[in-house]
Amino acid sequence: MFTIVEKRDLADKICEYVFEAPLIAKKALPGQFVIIRIDEEGERIPLTLADTDPAGGRIKIVVQAIGTTTNRLHCLNKGDKIADIIGPLGTP
Secondary structure, eight states: OEEEEEEEEEETTEEEEEEEOHHHHHHOOTTOEEEEESSTTSOOEEEEEEEEETTTTEEEEEEEOOSHHHHHHHTOOTTOEESEEEEEESOO
8 A cells, every 4th residue: 555645736637646655766767657556446557757755765646637547546635545556667
């Protein structure tokens, strides 16, 4: 489980999320992405890493709520958890 440590509204249906993910934050390089899954039954969706904090063990993603999974993520708040974050993936 991965905890949302910060959520900030940037615009209508666009939010910035910071997750506690120390292993991903330590290895991620610019241009990489992660795949998230909200719960055990949810679909897996790729999202670009907006920023990382290797020392703090956190990653940041920006999400626009336009589909089923992103709308479900939009309903979550600070302190809530999601099932999976896989990454970093892709060529830096």
